[in-house]
Amino acid sequence: MLQWLPENVSTFGQGVDNLFTLIYWITVVVFIAVMATLITFLIKYRHREGHRAEYIEGSTTLEIVWTAATTLIVFGLAMLSLPQWNKIKSPTDFPENPDVVVQVSGKQFNWDMTYPGPDNELGTDDDLELENELHVPVDAVVHIRLTAEDVIHSFFVPQLRLKQDALPNRFIDVWFKAIKAGRYEIPCAELCGFGHSGMLGYLNVHTQADYDAWVKERWPQ
Amino acid sequence: MHDNEHASHHHEESFIRKYIFSLDHKMIGKQFLIYGLIMFFVGGGLALLFRWQLAYPEKPLPVIGASPQYLEEGEVVTGVDKMWERIYESEKEEWLEVNMPNGVIEPAFYNMLFTMHATIMVFFVVVPILVGAFGNFLIPLMIGTRDMAFPVLNMLSFWLAVVAAIVMAIGFFVPGGHAAAGWTGYAPLSSDPQWTGVDWGQNLWAISLLIQGFSSLVGSINYITTIINMRAPGMTFFRMPLVIWSLFIVAILLLLAFPVLSSALALLIFDRLAGTTFFTATAEGGGDPLLWQHLFWFFGHPEVYILILPGMGIASELIPVFSRKPVFGYRSMVYAMIAIAFLGWIVWGHHMFQSGMRPALGSAFMTTTMLIAVPSAIKTFNWLGTMFRGSIRFTTPMLHAIAFVSMFVIGGLSGIYMANTPVDIFIHDTYYIVAHIHYVVFGGSLFAIFGGIVFWFPKMYGRYMNDTLSKIHFWLTFAAFNCTFFPMHILGVGGHMRRISNPMQYEFLQTFEGMNIFITMSAFTLGFAQLILVFNFFWSIYRGKVAEKNPWHVNTLEWEAPTPVPHGNFGQIPTVYRGPYEYSVPGEEADWIPQAQPEHVPATSGD
Numbered sequence: 001m002l003q004w005l006p007e008n009v010s011t012f013g014q015g016v017d018n019l020f021t022l023i024y025w026i027t028v029v030v031f032i033a034v035m036a037t038l039i040t041f042l043i044k045y046r047h048r049e050g051h052r053a054e055y056i057e058g059s060t061t062l063e064i065v066w067t068a069a070t071t072l073i074v075f076g077l078a079m080l081s082l083p084q085w086n087k088i089k090s091p092t093d094f095p096e097n098p099d100v101v102v103q104v105s106g107k108q109f110n111w112d113m114t115y116p117g118p119d120n121e122l123g124t125d126d127d128l129e130l131e132n133e134l135h136v137p138v139d140a141v142v143h144i145r146l147t148a149e150d151v152i153h154s155f156f157v158p159q160l161r162l163k164q165d166a167l168p169n170r171f172i173d174v175w176f177k178a179i180k181a182g183r184y185e186i187p188c189a190e191l192c193g194f195g196h197s198g199m200l201g202y203l204n205v206h207t208q209a210d211y212d213a214w215v216k217e218r219w220p221q
Numbered sequence: 222m223h224d225n226e227h228a229s230h231h232h233e234e235s236f237i238r239k240y241i242f243s244l245d246h247k248m249i250g251k252q253f254l255i256y257g258l259i260m261f262f263v264g265g266g267l268a269l270l271f272r273w274q275l276a277y278p279e280k281p282l283p284v285i286g287a288s289p290q291y292l293e294e295g296e297v298v299t300g301v302d303k304m305w306e307r308i309y310e311s312e313k314e315e316w317l318e319v320n321m322p323n324g325v326i327e328p329a330f331y332n333m334l335f336t337m338h339a340t341i342m343v344f345f346v347v348v349p350i351l352v353g354a355f356g357n358f359l360i361p362l363m364i365g366t367r368d369m370a371f372p373v374l375n376m377l378s379f380w381l382a383v384v385a386a387i388v389m390a391i392g393f394f395v396p397g398g399h400a401a402a403g404w405t406g407y408a409p410l411s412s413d414p415q416w417t418g419v420d421w422g423q424n425l426w427a428i429s430l431l432i433q434g435f436s437s438l439v440g441s442i443n444y445i446t447t448i449i450n451m452r453a454p455g456m457t458f459f460r461m462p463l464v465i466w467s468l469f470i471v472a473i474l475l476l477l478a479f480p481v482l483s484s485a486l487a488l489l490i491f492d493r494l495a496g497t498t499f500f501t502a503t504a505e506g507g508g509d510p511l512l513w514q515h516l517f518w519f520f521g522h523p524e525v526y527i528l529i530l531p532g533m534g535i536a537s538e539l540i541p542v543f544s545r546k547p548v549f550g551y552r553s554m555v556y557a558m559i560a561i562a563f564l565g566w567i568v569w570g571h572h573m574f575q576s577g578m579r580p581a582l583g584s585a586f587m588t589t590t591m592l593i594a595v596p597s598a599i600k601t602f603n604w605l606g607t608m609f610r611g612s613i614r615f616t617t618p619m620l621h622a623i624a625f626v627s628m629f630v631i632g633g634l635s636g637i638y639m640a641n642t643p644v645d646i647f648i649h650d651t652y653y654i655v656a657h658i659h660y661v662v663f664g665g666s667l668f669a670i671f672g673g674i675v676f677w678f679p680k681m682y683g684r685y686m687n688d689t690l691s692k693i694h695f696w697l698t699f700a701a702f703n704c705t706f707f708p709m710h711i712l713g714v715g716g717h718m719r720r721i722s723n724p725m726q727y728e729f730l731q732t733f734e735g736m737n738i739f740i741t742m743s744a745f746t747l748g749f750a751q752l753i754l755v756f757n758f759f760w761s762i763y764r765g766k767v768a769e770k771n772p773w774h775v776n777t778l779e780w781e782a783p784t785p786v787p788h789g790n791f792g793q794i795p796t797v798y799r800g801p802y803e804y805s806v807p808g809e810e811a812d813w814i815p816q817a818q819p820e821h822v823p824a825t826s827g828d
Binding site for chain 1: 329401402403409417418546551552575576581583587591592603606610611612615623626630642644650651710714726727805807812
């Protein structure tokens with residue numbers, strides 16, 4: 001099933017995929033074990049003439065065993081997941097000094113990208129606004145200031161393993177570092193109205209040289 | 222509280238008192254059952270409409286869609302083309318023209334379809350059947366009393382649900398269409414008409430759910446009171462059948478959870494009609510869109526357990542009966558249900574991991590959510606333990622119970638992926654979630670409902686359902702269900718977002734076209750399989766084989782009552798001498814001892 005995952009192109013994506021794989025194998029093993037037990041019981045203990053069920057009310061030992069085992073597994077999983085989660089979502093854990101900062105704003109039914117320009121400040125004359133096109137260099141830390149103008153949208157880049165809702169009147173920071181150049185889709189993942197289906201932007205990950213050329217073209221000094 | 226004398230004197234009731242404004246818990250239960258089955262077809266029909274659009278985006282629907290010749294050249298070929306011609310020529314805006322011109326589903330109409338599919342299935346099908354029908358029918362019979370504590374409230378509960386359904390139905394035909402902000406109704410999409418163009422549809426949606434809330438509230442008070450106060454002599458709490466435990470716990474959840482939704486709905490109505498801004502962040506201050514999500518899911522997560530706990534209860538009845546064994550770990554089954562109900566209150570944030578809620582809260586909610594795996598595992602292992610060394614009879618209700626356990630295992634295991642915050646970043650808002658909820662609520666609750674209907678039908682209507690039809694219905698449903706919903710896990714892993722009307726607009730989803738077509742075909746099969754159930758149900762009410770009093774040899778009290786069960790249920794209130802699952806007791810000749818059978822010295826020794 002995991003081969004259906006889109007290719008991962010972010011630095012933290014592998015961590016997500018590893019957890020995905022781990023949970024996949026845990027659940028597959030549990031599922032097969034439970035189903036095998038069930039089917040064995042169904043065959044072995046099917047009704048036969050002259051054969052009576054055995055009166056068993058339960059077993060405290062077994063109850064304790066499976067309660068403890070399940071608790072241990074889920075706590076173990078939770079502990080393994082915490083660092084990954086913080087790495088991706090917790091602003092205090094973000095890599096500092098981003099190479100690129102962009103404000104992304106969802107509005108029915110487009111993604112507005114605002115680059116602060118050479119002065120690194122939003123709301124000044126050298127800002128650049130682009131509709132549905134996000135340009136970043138490869139192997140660079142990108143910070144995105146995510147917001148929305150009308151309703152809730154959700155910024156989703158499947159290949160980055162990144163998803164974050166964008167809320168009106170609130171700014172939420174997300175980050176990523178892409179490791180492969182290419183053009184990736186940015187669908188909106190939260191129902192946002194009749195144009196939700198097809199609300200689609202593009203993330204253009206350029207090589208450093210291409211990105212520099214793009215910057216030069218946009219802001220010729 | 223209740224006049225036993227009155228009940229035992231049987232008197233003729235008028236048609237209206239008996240079949241319409243009935244005070245009898247059994248009739249109200251049957252009313253809820255038929256209500257739920259009707260709504261099941263409405264909700265399912267809506268799903269088939271949008272499944273068509275997902276498989277064949279922008280293509281006209283079968284039957285009511287215009288022909289290709291008409292679409293391309295305006296040439297009227299079929300009778301349906303003629304209908305469309307007439308609609309376009311008419312002066313006023315016809316409903317079909319607005320929502321599906323030429324039989325092609327418009328994106329706004331698509332949003333309405335899935336919104337109403339979920340709303341109807343959750344609030345008008347699963348809860349009314351599990352809680353309204355089984356709760357009403359089973360509680361007084363299984364605890365050994367003559368009726369509910371408050372029969373008039375009980376009647377009110379049903380008729381409020383009818384009013385709610387009518388209000389909800391009107392919403393389909395108001396200008397602007399019905400609610401289209403998802404069954405979760407996230408603000409500000411839902412709280413301001415300018416974002417969807419939906420005007421009174423969303424208002425009626427909220428008002429209808431408010432009324433449905435009152436119906437649930439009235440019902441749950443009744444259930445709790447009845448179970449606490451009216452158990453037969455000897456029916457201690459720990460001699461109650463597990464389905465009664467589940468309904469008792471669910472009634473408490475409903476009592477506490479629904480008012481939260483009602484408050485949120487009231488605020489939503491104020492936002493829409495009175496210009497307040499509870500759920501909108503404006504420059505002047507005011508509210509917050511996340512407030513809606515917190516309120517909705519604080520109700521919504523207990524609601525999910527309201528949908529599954531009675532299913533667990535029903536499975537816990539069927540498995541011991543048809544394994545001829547006591548339920549394995551009765552007390553731990555009860556404690557597991559209490560634990561699920563308790564944990565249900567502190568996990569709502571797992572619906573909001575990507576909402577912008579503080580990430581530290583996400584970690585806390587991940588931990589509590591994963592803990593739910595523990596009581597779920599306990600229940601599953603206990604069901605397996607019940608079958609261990611049993612004498613399993615593969616009756617139709619048992620097949621449904623086995624399907625319930627298997628599907629619940631898949632639905633439970635898939636929940637672990639979403640509970641895990643980093644993995645949820647990817648699969649949140651994808652078809653993985655859709656797969657999970659359908660494995661729990663369809664694979665879980667609905668299989669339990671089907672099993673329960675076949676199992677209690679002889680007591681409800683005094684006749685058997687046709688077993689061949691029941692078995693065909695089971696196998697078709699089981700196969701079509703898995704073909705419909707299992708591939709949705711794969712769509713989710715591929716990143717396929719939910720709630721999009723046309724996946725072909727996205728490059729990374731092109732590869733899923735074939736899978737979407739397969740799912741749609743399976744969904745149609747699943748839909749048609751349900752016609753068998755309904756035909757069998759209504760046919761058997763009149764033509765089924767007449768059933769004896771206790772055809773499955775069950776211990777619990779409902780089978781002590783004569784069939785058909787008279788007004789007042791029991792001639793004399795039974796006394797309970799033992800727990801509900803005393804099957805295959807050593808030293809007993811029969812492999813079952815009814816709860817109401819007095820203690821006796823074993824007749825012969827040395828067998």
